[in-house]
Amino acid sequence: MSKHKDSSENRGSKKVGGSKKSDRSSKKSDKKKHRKDDGACEVTRSRVRAHFLDGETGPWARTLAGQSPDSGEQTASTSEAAASEAESGEGGAQSSTARPANRRGPDYSVPSSIDTVADPVLHAISTRRSISKLDPETPSDSDLRELIRTVSSVADHKGLKPWRFVIIRGDDRNRLGEALDEADDVHRKPGEINEKPLRAELLLALVASPQNNPKVPAWEQHATAAGAGHLLELALWQAGWGVMWRSGNLANAPAVRRLHRLKDDELLMGWLYIGAVPERYRQRLAGSTRPLPDPDQFLDTL
Known part of the structure; x- marks a missing residue:
């Protein structure tokens, strides 16, 4: 209520002599403030990137957040930049499907x-x-x-925890290579091995392990298991480790399933290949300009 009242009073005051000059001064002050906030945001971004490139992880991010200017001021300038992009036509293509006259899309005015x-x-x-x-x-x-x-905090209907992980290190990676060859009917010369599982020193197999519950179908439990796998990827990344989630058509072939001791109703959802992030990648990230995708393509209303 108070905000609407104040704004109506301000609109009425513009008719009073001398108020236009005051209004212009206020706008200039706001512009200076926004430029200052933009500079603070840029400093924060630079500091975050510098810490990542130096290989620091974990608590440093909380420290940076504590050193940042007031979050409300930062987000104001960030939202203005987003609004400016939308006005300049950089916000992504509109849907080719005409929206009914009485149907409105997401409201980004706030x-x-x-x-x-x-x-x-x-x-x-x-x-x-x-x-x-x-x-x-x-x-x-x-x-x-x-x-x-x-990551066990993942959204999980009925709290069934329908997943498990299998650690694969050392010679066990060669056993996985042999199982993949058997599944693919590959016969190698003596001394040759399947080197695909050797692309990382640590592999973590993700197994969807549905529980018997009439209210939670298997597909939903598979989705929960995938969510746990992706959360683990994020947790490893934040802890400073690189990850590549690999799968393929052979993941649930009989020979591969036997190696992982899967039950009949279990599903192997692939392997997380885990290791240190190479320095050359950190350097490449410093010069990366690849933007995140336009979120408008993923968001709509009924």
Whole structure:
């Protein structure tokens, strides 16, 4: 109520002599403030990127968030930039399907209060990339245990926890290569091995393990298992590790299923290849200009 009242009073005051000059001064002050906020956002972005390139992880992001200017000021300038892009036609293509006259799309008139730079969780999500070539260092099994404890918060109808992970290290990777060859009917010369599982020192197989519950169909439990796998990817990324989620047509071939000791109703959803992020990748990220996709293509209303 008070906001609407204040705005109506301000509109009435514009008719009073001398108020136009005051209004212009206020606008100039707002512009200076926004330029200052934009500069603060840029400093924060630079600081975040510098810490990532230096290989620092974990608590540093919370420290950065604490050093950032007031989040409300930052998000105001960020939302203005987004609005400017939309006005300039950079916001993405409109749907080719005509919308009925009485149907409206999402309402973006309220400024966003989200800061994906200063928030450590959102920053990890927006910067995550799949790393195909990994350095040999890996998290310990104790680290994996702690991270998996964390991702068990994934949305899970009835709390069934319908997933499990299988750790694959060392010679077990060669056993996986042999199972993949058997599944693909590949016969190698003596001494030759399937090197695909050797692309990382640590593989983590994700198994969807549905529980018997009449209210939760198997497809929904598979979705929960996939959610746990992706959360683990994000958790590993935030902890400083690179990940590549690989699967393929042979993942649930009989020989591969036997190796992972799968039950009849279980589904192997692939392997997380885990290792250290190579320095060359960190350097490439510093010069990366690849934008995130336009969210409008994923968002609509009924």
